[in-house]
Amino acid sequence: xxxxxxYETFSALENPGFWQDAYMKFYRAWFEAxxxxxxxxxxxxxxxxxxxxxxxxxxLGVVVALIRTAHDQQRLGNRNPFLGVVNFFCKVYVTIIxxxxxxxxxxxxxxxxxxxxxxxxxxxALSLGINSGAYVAEIIRGGxxxxxxxxxxxxxxxxxxxxxTMRFIVIPQAFKAILPSLGNEFITLLKDTSLISVIGGxxxxxxxxxxxxxxxxxMYPYLITAVMYLILVLIFTWLQGKLERRLRQSDRR
Amino acid sequence: xxxxxxxxxxxxxxxxxDDISEHIYPGEKVVIIGPSGSGKSTFLRCLNLLxxxxxxxxxxEGTEITDPKVNIDKIRQQMGMVFxxxxxxxxMTIRRNITLAPVRTKLMSQAEAxxxxxxxxxxxxxxDKADAYPAQLSGGxxxxxxxxxxxxxxxxxxxxxxxxxxxxxxMVGEVLDVMKELAQEGxxxxxxxxxxxxxxxxxxxxxxxxxxxxxxxxxxxxxFANPQHERTQLFLSKVL
Numbered sequence: 001x002x003x004x005x006x007y008e009t010f011s012a013l014e015n016p017g018f019w020q021d022a023y024m025k026f027y028r029a030w031f032e033a034x035x036x037x038x039x040x041x042x043x044x045x046x047x048x049x050x051x052x053x054x055x056x057x058x059x060l061g062v063v064v065a066l067i068r069t070a071h072d073q074q075r076l077g078n079r080n081p082f083l084g085v086v087n088f089f090c091k092v093y094v095t096i097i098x099x100x101x102x103x104x105x106x107x108x109x110x111x112x113x114x115x116x117x118x119x120x121x122x123x124x125a126l127s128l129g130i131n132s133g134a135y136v137a138e139i140i141r142g143g144x145x146x147x148x149x150x151x152x153x154x155x156x157x158x159x160x161x162x163x164x165t166m167r168f169i170v171i172p173q174a175f176k177a178i179l180p181s182l183g184n185e186f187i188t189l190l191k192d193t194s195l196i197s198v199i200g201g202x203x204x205x206x207x208x209x210x211x212x213x214x215x216x217x218x219m220y221p222y223l224i225t226a227v228m229y230l231i232l233v234l235i236f237t238w239l240q241g242k243l244e245r246r247l248r249q250s251d252r253r
Numbered sequence: 254x255x256x257x258x259x260x261x262x263x264x265x266x267x268x269x270x271d272d273i274s275e276h277i278y279p280g281e282k283v284v285i286i287g288p289s290g291s292g293k294s295t296f297l298r299c300l301n302l303l304x305x306x307x308x309x310x311x312x313x314e315g316t317e318i319t320d321p322k323v324n325i326d327k328i329r330q331q332m333g334m335v336f337x338x339x340x341x342x343x344x345m346t347i348r349r350n351i352t353l354a355p356v357r358t359k360l361m362s363q364a365e366a367x368x369x370x371x372x373x374x375x376x377x378x379x380x381d382k383a384d385a386y387p388a389q390l391s392g393g394x395x396x397x398x399x400x401x402x403x404x405x406x407x408x409x410x411x412x413x414x415x416x417x418x419x420x421x422x423x424m425v426g427e428v429l430d431v432m433k434e435l436a437q438e439g440x441x442x443x444x445x446x447x448x449x450x451x452x453x454x455x456x457x458x459x460x461x462x463x464x465x466x467x468x469x470x471x472x473x474x475x476x477f478a479n480p481q482h483e484r485t486q487l488f489l490s491k492v493l
Contacts, residue, residue, distance in 0.1 A: 153303055154340035158354035158406060159330030168353060172344045250344050250386045 003031050029220035035211050042204035043228055049125040049193045049203060054186060056129025061136025064090045068137070069144045090137070097134035103195055105131055110199030121203070124196030132189045139185060143178035144170065176247045183240040187233050194229070204228055254279045254410060254441060255300060260309035262295055269295045271465040272309070277410070282442045284456035284473070286449070288488060291462040293445045297414050300443065301332045314409070330358055333403030337415040339395040341387040341402070347374070348383040351402045360406065373401040377431050393424030397431050404435075411435065413444040449492060453477055461485050 007027040010020045030036050071087035074080065097105070109127040110120055117123060147170060155165035197205040208221035215221075255277040262270040269292045277283055285293045298304040300311060302318060302325050310319045318328050342350050351373065352366035361369065374380040377397040387395055396416055403411060413432065417425045429451050436442060436455045446452065452459050452473055459476040461469045461484075469482045477493075480486045 148338075148340070150336055150338055150340040151342065154334075154336060154342070155354075156326075157301060157303060157329055157332075157334040157336075158403070159326050159328075159358050160354055161326050164357050168357070169342050169344075173342075176344070251388060 003027060007031070025215075025217050026220050028215045029211055029217060029224060032215075038207040038210065039204060039224060039228065042202065042207040043232075045121055045201070046190075046193050046203040046232070049121060049128065049196065049201065050186075050190045052122075052125040053128035053132055053189055053193070056126065057132030057136050057185075057189065060130065060133025061140055064093065064133065064137035065140035065144060068141050072145070073149075094134045094137060097131055098138075102128075102131055102192055103198065106195055106199055110196075110201075120200040121196065124193070124199060124201035124203075128189060128192060128196070131192075132185065135185050135188075136182070139178050139181045140174070142181075143174035146177060147174050179240070179244055179247065183237070187236060190232060190236065191229060194225075254281075254314060255443075256312040257300075258310045258312075260296070260299060260311065261307050262292075262299060262304060263307050269465050270299070270306075273465075273467060275460070275467065277441065277443060279441055280439055280457075282436050282444065282455055282457045283460060284452040284458070285443065285445045285460045285462060286447065286452060286488075287460075287462035292465040293462045294414055296462065297412050297443060297445050300412055301329050301334055303334075326358075330354075330360065330406055331409045333400075333406060333408035333411040335396070335399050335403055335411065335413045335416045337418050339387075339392070339399045339419075341395055341399055343387045346384050346386055347379075347390075347398055350387070350398065351405045354402070355405050358406075366405065369405050370401070373404055374398075376434075377401055391424060392420045393427045396420065396424075396428045400428075400431055400435070410441040410443065413442065413446065415445050415447065417446065417448055447492070449477070461488070463488070 004027075007024060010016055010024050013020060016024065030039075067083070067086050067090050071080075071083050074083070106124065106127050109130075110123050114123045151169055151173065152165055155169045156162075160168075193201075193203055194205045196203055197209065200206070204225050208225045211221045212218050257273060257275045257277075260270055260273045260275075261268070273296065285296065287293045295304055299306050302311075306319055310317055312318065313328055313332070316323060316328065318325060341347075342353070345353065348367065348370050351370040352361075352363065355361040355366040355369065356363050360366075370383065371380060374383055377400070379394060379397060379401075382390060382394065382398070387398070390398065400411075400416075416432070417428050420428065425448070429448065432442070432444070432451070433455055444451070444456075454473075456473045458470060459473050460467050461476070461480075461482070463484050469476070469480065469485050471479075471481075476485075477489065480489055
C-alpha cells in the first residue's frame with residue numbers, strides 16, 4: 001500500500017482519528033502535487049544563499065579585521081593617518097550593522113536600495129553577506145588580538161615579512177582559536193537565510209508559505225521547514241567538529 | 254658591527270631610553286644587566302627594530318637600519334633573537350619551526366634547511382624531537398630549540414632577551430651551556446640577563462643600565478670586583 005492509497009483510505013473515513021488526521025495533513029503538505037520538490041528547491045536556494053553570503057562575509061570580515069587590528073596594534077606616537085581613516089569607516093560599518101536588526105537591513109536593502117531589482121534571492125544573499133561580515137570581522141579581530149604578540153615578533157625577528165608572518169604563524173593559530181565562534185556565526189547565518197522570504201527570496205520558508213496558501217494548513221509545512229534547517233545545521237556541526245579535531249593535532253602532549 | 258648613536262625611546266610620555274650611544278664590536282659578548290624597568294630589554298629590542306626608536310640612529314655593518322627606506326627584513330635575517338618566553342610556533346613541528354624562515358627567505362632549499370636543522374638539533378642533543386610539537390617539550394628544551402631556530406638563519410649577531418628568566422632553575426644550566434658553546438665559537442652576542450655567573454664567565458663586557466642610561470661598563474672581572482657607581486654597588490649587593 002503506497003502513501004496515496006493510504007491517504008485515500010483515510011479520506012473516505014467519516015470520523016478520522018487523531019493519527020489518521022495527522023497523516024492526511026502531512027500528505028497534503030508533502031506528497032500531494034509533488035510538493036516535496038518545492039521544499040527541496042527552496043533548500044537548494046538556501047544552501048546557495050548561505051554559501052554566497054558566507055564568502056562575502058568572510059572576505060569582508062578578514063579585510064575589516066586586518067585593518068582594525070593593524071590600526072589598534074600600532075605603537076604609540078607612530079600612527080599612520082591613512083590607516084586611521086580606513087579604520088574609521090570600518091568602525092562605522094560594524095556599528096551600523098550590529099546596531100540595527102537583520103530584518104530591517106534586509107528590508108532596506110531589498111525594498112529600498114534595490115527596489116526595482118527582481119532577483120531578490122541574490123539581493124538577500126548580498127545583504128546577509130554584508131551583515132555577516134561585521135560579525136565575522138569582530139570574531140577574527142578577537143582572534144588576532146588574543147594571540148601572544150611574541151608570535152608575531154618571533155616571526156619578524158627571523159626576517160620573515162609581514163605577509164609571511166601572517167600566513168604561516170598568526171592566521172593559522174588565530175583561525176584555530178576562533179573556529180568555535182566562527183562556526184556559531186555560520187550557523188546563525190544559515191538560519192538567517194530564512195528571513196529573505198520577507199523580500200521575496202525563494203528559499204524554504206517561501207515555498208512552505210506557498211504550500212500553506214494552497215492547503216490552509218500551517219503546522220506541517222513549518223515543521224518540515226524546521227526539520228530541514230535542523231538537518232543542515234547538524235551536518236554543518238559535524239563537519240566543524242571534524243575540522244576542530246584535525247587542528248588539535250599540535251596540542252598533543 | 255652595531256653602532257648606536259643618541260638612541261632615545263619613549264612610550265607615550267614615559268622616557269625608557271635616554272640618549273644612549275654605544276658600539277658593539279665583532280666577536281664581543283656584551284652582557285647587559287640592571288634592575289627591571291631600567292630599559293635593558295627595550296635597548297636590545299631596538300637593535301633589531303622590534304621597537305622603533307623615538308630618535309637617534311642604529312647602524313648595522315654600515316647600513317643605517319633606522320632609515321625607513323631600509324628593508325628591515327633583510328637586516329633581521331642577519332640578527333638572531335631569542336626571547337624570554339621562547340616564542341616557538343605551537344602550530345608547527347620543531348623541524349618546521351627551524352626551517353620555515355630559511356626556506357621562506359630563500360636562504361636555503363627545503364632539503365638544505367632540513368639538513369641544517371638536523372645538524373643543529375644534534376648539537377644541542379635534541380635530534381629526536383624534530384617531529385615533536387613545542388607543547389611536548391620542557392622549557393629548557395624549548396629555549397634550546399629557539400636558539401637553534403635563530404642559528405639556522407646563520408646570523409652574524411645573536412640577541413638574547415632574558416633567555417633563562419622563564420625557566421625552572423634546573424633547566425637554566427642546559428640553556429646556558431648552549432650559549433657558552435656559542436660564545437666559544439666566536440659568535441657576537443648581546444645578552445640581557447640576570448645570570449651574574451654567566452656574565453662573569455662568558456661576557457667580554459658588562460653594561461649596567463638603570464633609568465634609561467648605561468650607568469657603568471667594564472670588563473666582567475673589574476665590574477664585579479670594583480663597581481664604581483653607587484647604584485651599581487647597591488644592585489650588586491642585592492643580587493650577588
